[in-house]
Amino acid sequence: xxxxxxxxxxxxxxxxxxxxxxxxxxxxxxxxxxxxxxxxxxxxxxxxxxxxxxxxxxxxxxxxxxxxxxxxxxxxxxxxxxxxxxxxxxxxxxxxxxxxxxxxxxxxxxxxxx
Numbered sequence: 001x002x003x004x005x006x007x008x009x010x011x012x013x014x015x016x017x018x019x020x021x022x023x024x025x026x027x028x029x030x031x032x033x034x035x036x037x038x039x040x041x042x043x044x045x046x047x048x049x050x051x052x053x054x055x056x057x058x059x060x061x062x063x064x065x066x067x068x069x070x071x072x073x074x075x076x077x078x079x080x081x082x083x084x085x086x087x088x089x090x091x092x093x094x095x096x097x098x099x100x101x102x103x104x105x106x107x108x109x110x111x112x113x114x
Contacts (some may be wrong), residue, residue, distance in 0.1 A: 035061045037107045043114045044096050055095045057103070058088030074102055 045056040060067055067084050075082050076090070078098055082091040091099065102108065 005012055005033045008094070033061055037062070038109060040108050042103065042108055043111050044099075046094065052092065053094045055091045055093065055099065056088050057091070057099055058086075060087050060089065070106070074099070077102060 013070070040061065042057055042060070045058075047054045047056060062070075064084075067087075071082060071084050071089055075091070076092065078095055079096065080092045082089060084090075103110075
């Protein structure tokens with residue numbers, strides 16, 4: 001019994017081709033400038049990943065150590081998981097209202113409407 005034709009899959013590339021660097025475009029540019037929390041204008045974003053809701057908060061312009069310390073305390077207070085990537089904090093779940101309250105206590109500001 002025949003199950004159909006075999007597929008001839010060709011993965012692009014020749015022996016003569018030279019290697020090229022692949023550059024992925026980021027959603028935002030990463031700034032090395034560190035500013036105090038009261039001068040931040042944070043926004044919220046919500047994404048679906050594998051059927052689950054993820055709340056994004058950013059863009060933070062604080063040192064990586066301060067961001068990780070803040071992330072750790074926020075995760076503990078909220079009882080959820082999360083990470084810090086590309087100056088954005090990611091939290092598992094729909095936590096916009098709770099995050100807003102906690103970040104306002106830490107003197108962070110938000111853009112109008114967020």
